[in-house]
């Protein structure tokens with residue numbers, strides 16, 4: 612079986628400024644992210660992104676904006692030799708549509724576990740919100756809660 616590090620996006624990979632991020636002009640990759648993710652890859656982990664993007668449900672932005680941003684993000688990381696195995700996002704918000712994917716629910720995690728044959732007991736989730744940790748935890752992952760926009764290199768020792 613594979614092992615994986617699941618990553619929340621906003622506040623973990625890129626700068627969380629308290630507003631929706633959907634334009635690459637305002638997309639800032641946090642310090643040390645390239646360095647930390649490279650170490651996870653070297654240690655044999657797949658990288659899976661799981662992100663709530665309820666701005667779609669609220670019509671602040673659209674699927675195309677998220678997909679374009681994720682293509683840009685993937686290309687930027689690829690330049691550093693880092694590949695995301697998959698990027699999952701939930702476009703819903705309970706004010707508009709009930710769903711099973713919005714964190715703290717765990718369908719995005721469960722999908723990845725099944726599709727990529729990932730052992731949850733050997734895998735981790737890194738997030739800056741309790742809901743990230745709950746989504747991973749109920750699927751069997753070990754959760755690591757960080758301060759928004761803090762250095763991911765600090766959590767490297769927690770992921771063997």
Ligand SMILES: [Mg+2]
Nearest residue numbers: 619621622739
């Ligand atoms: Mg976040």
Ligand SMILES: [Zn+2]
Nearest residue numbers: 701710712713
């Ligand atoms: Zn959803």
